[in-house]
Ligand code: FES
C-alpha cells in the first residue's frame with residue numbers, strides 16, 4: 110500500500126442542484142461503456158435530484174451516480190476516458206455509474222491542464238487516484254459515523270459501502286451528503302496494482318456516441334446567439350509583413366460587417382513561448398457566415414513588404430550540410446578521434462527530413478466574446494493556462510476575468526500548444542464588440558504553421574579489423590533547432606562516442622510536432638544502426654541487444670538517458686511475436702526500436718514494393734509504457750501513431766519557395782490514405798507494474814526506421830531522405 | 842441571396858443563401874447541423890461527406906443551388922439514435938481518436954455498404970480513399986466496415 114500526503118485543499122461545501130424538474134434521462138452507454146459488454150444496451154441512467162461536491166474532481170448524486178471531471182485537454186489521446194478511470198478506480202465505483210465532464214480551467218486545483226509531451230497519464234497517475242481515494246475515504250467515514258462502527262471495518266465495492274458484522278450496506282449516494290461535510294483526510298491509502306478493477310480493463314471512449322452521431326463537440330462547432338464569423342489574412346511568405354490594404358471591395362461584399370487590421374504581438378518582449386509572432390499584422394474580415402467571409406477575403410487587395418530574407422527548400426539540404434561544420438560538442442566518451450583514425454572501416458551516412466505541417470483535421474479556430482472587461486474564450490487549445498496569460502497581457506484584462514473553456518480537439522500533435530489564435534480571436538471580438546468565431550481555412554492553417562523543423566544528421570561508425578564497433582559519431586542539426594539527444598542510445602553502449610549539435614536560424618515559425626526531434630532522429634539512427642549491423646555481419650536485433658547488454662552491465666558515461674533492460678525488453682518481445690529470424694522467408698522485414706517520452710517501443714514491419722509503390726503488409730509493435738491503464742485505447746494510440754509515422758516517412762513534407770509554403774491544402778500536401786495503411790497492426794504490451802507513461806508520441810518515431818530498413822530489404826537500396834516516396838517517382 | 846427548399850434528414854427546410862454557398866456551410870452555419878465537418882473545402886479530405894439521394898458526396902463542393910429536390914442526409918440524420926449498423930460498428934471497435942474525421946468516414950462507409958453489402962479490402966480502399974484520418978484510425982475503420990457488413 111502506498112501512503113501519500115494529500116495535497117487536495119479543503120473542498121467547497123457547495124451542493125449543486127441537478128437539472129430543474131427532477132432529473133434528466135441520459136443513455137449511459139454513450140457516457141461510459143465497456144468493450145466486453147454487449148453493444149449499446151438501452152439502459153438508462155437516471156440523473157440525480159441533487160449532486161454533492163466531494164473534492165472538485167468528482168461529485169456524487171443522491172442516487173449514486175458519479176460525475177468525474179476530466180482535467181486535461183482532449184486531443185484524441187483519449188485521456189478524457191483514461192484519466193477519469195484513475196479516479197474511478199480508487200473511488201471504487203462501478204464505471205457504468207460514471208458520467209465524465211470536461212473540467213474547467215483551474216490549475217490551482219487540477220495542476221497541469223496541458224496536453225503535451227505525452228505526460229497526462231504519467232503526471233496525473235498519483236493525483237487523480239488520490240482524488241478518488243480521498244472521496245472514498247470520506248464516504249467510508251460518513252457511513253461509519255451513521256452506523257456507529259469503526260471506519261476501518263467499512264469496505265467498498267463498485268459504489269457500495271458495507272459493514273460485514275452488522276450486515277449493513279448502502280450505495281454512495283446515500284452518504285454523499287454527509288461525506289461532503291467531512292474534512293478531506295491528510296493521508297490516503299492507494300490500492301496496490303493487484304487490486305485494480307478498472308485500470309487495465311478497456312473502457313470505451315466516453316465521447317464515442319457523440320462522435321459517431323455528429324453531436325457538437327469541437328471548437329469549430331461553437332455557435333452562440335449573435336455570433337459573427339471572422340477570418341484572418343496573413344502574409345503569403347515568411348519574411349513578409351503587411352504594408353497596406355485596400356478593403357473597399359471586401360467591405361461591400363454581402364454579409365460583411367467589417368474589415369480591419371490587428372496586431373497580435375506589438376511587444377516582442379511580452380511574448381511567452383507559446384505565442385507566435387511570425388505574422389502579427391493581420392487583416393481581419395468579419396461577417397455573418399463563414400462562406401461570406403471566405404468570399405470577401407478573396408477580394409481583399411493587400412500589399413506586403415519584405416522584412417527579411419526568404420527561405421528556399423531547394424537549397425536547404427546543401428545549406429545544412431555546409432553549416433554542419435560549425436557543430437558544437439554535446440557529449441564525448443573515450444577517444445573517438447583516435448578510434449576513427451585507427452579504424453579498419455568507417456561507415457558514414459547522412460539523413461534529412463523536411464519541414465512538416467501539423468495538419469490537425471480541425472483547422473485552428475476559437476470563439477471569443479470580449480465585453481465589459483471580461484473575456485470568454487471557447488475552443489481547442491493544448492495550453493489553456495498559458496494562453497490565458499497571453500490574452501490577459503495583450504488585452505489588458507486581469508487573469509481572473511478571462512474564462513477559457515476547453516472543447517474536444519480535432520487533433521493537436523503540438524500545433525495547439527501555440528495559441529496565437531486565441532489572442533487573435535479576443536482582439537477581433539473586442540474590436541467588433543460582439544461574440545465571434547475565428548476560423549482558419551485549411552490554407553491559412555497550413556501556411557501559418559508552427560512547423561516541424563527541417564533536419565539533417567550525419568552518422569559515422571568505426572569498425573576494427575574484426576568488425577567490432579569501436580566508435581560512434583553523430584552530428585545533427587536543423588532549421589532552426591538540432592534534433593540531437595546526446596545521452597540517448599547508443600550513448601553508453603560504445604566506448605568512444607561523440608555527439609555534436611548545430612542549428613541554423615530561420616524566419617519560418619516552428620514548434621513542437623508529435624515527438625519533437627525524436628520524430629526525425631529515431632528514424633535516422635535506427636536506419637544507420639541497420640546498416641552498421643549489416644557491415645558487421647550481425648543480425649540487426651542481436652546487434653542492438655548486444656549494445657544494450659553492454660549499456661546495462663558496463664555502461665560508458667553516467668548520464669545515459671534510458672533503461673537498457675526495458676529497451677532490450679521491447680526488442681525481445683517484438684522479436685518473439687514476429688517470429689524474427691524464423692518466419693522471414695519471402696518477407697522484407699525492417700526492425701527498429703526507440704525510447705522517448707518515457708515509453709519504449711520496438712517495431713518489426715513487413716512490406717513489399719509493387720509497381721514502384723510500397724505496400725505495408727504487417728506491423729508488429731512491442732511497447733513498454735508501464736501499467737496500461739486503458740488497453741484498447743492504448744492499442745488505438747499505437748495503431749494510429751504507427752500509421753501516422755509510416756505516412757509521414759513515406760509521403761509528407763512541406764517545402765518553401767521564396768518563403769512561401771508550396772503546399773497549402775490536401776491536394777498537394779500528401780497525407781497517408783486508407784489504401785496505404787498497413788493491412789495489419791499487432792500491438793503487444795510488456796506486462797509491468799511500473800507507473801504508467803504516455804503513448805501520444807512514443808509510437809511515432811521508431812516506425813520510420815522500420816520503414817527505411819524494410820524498404821532496403823525490398824529494393825536493395827537504402828533511403829536517406831524523407832519523404833521516401835518522391836512525387837512522381839517509383840521505388841525500386 | 843435566394844430561397845431554397847431543401848429536404849434534409851427527412852424534413853423540409855427553407856433556407857436563404859447565396860446560390861453558390863456550398864451545402865457544407867448551409868448545414869453548419871445556417872441550419873446548425875455541425876456534425877458535417879470542414880477539413881479542406883476542396884473535396885480532398887472527405888470530412889464534409891453527406892448523402893445526396895443516398896450517395897456519398899463532398900458537401901464543400903456542392904452549391905446549395907444544385908441540390909434541388911434531392912434528399913440530403915447528414916450524420917445527424919443517418920439514424921434515429923446512433924443505431925445505424927455503421928455507427929454501431931464504429932462504437933464496438935471504438936474507432937475514433939480525435940473523432941473529427943469520423944462523421945465523414947461513417948457517411949462514406951454507409952454509402953459504400955448501401956451499394957455493396959460485402960466489400961472486399963480493395964472495395965473499401967477505393968471507396969474510402971478520399972477520407973483522410975490524420976490520427977491514423979484506418980485499420981480500425983476497415984475492421985468496423987467489415988463488422989457493419991456482417992451485421
Ligand atoms: S471539407 Fe470537403 S472534402 Fe474536405
Ligand code: FES
Nearest residue numbers: 939940974975976
Ligand atoms: S480520428 Fe482524428 S482525424 Fe480521424
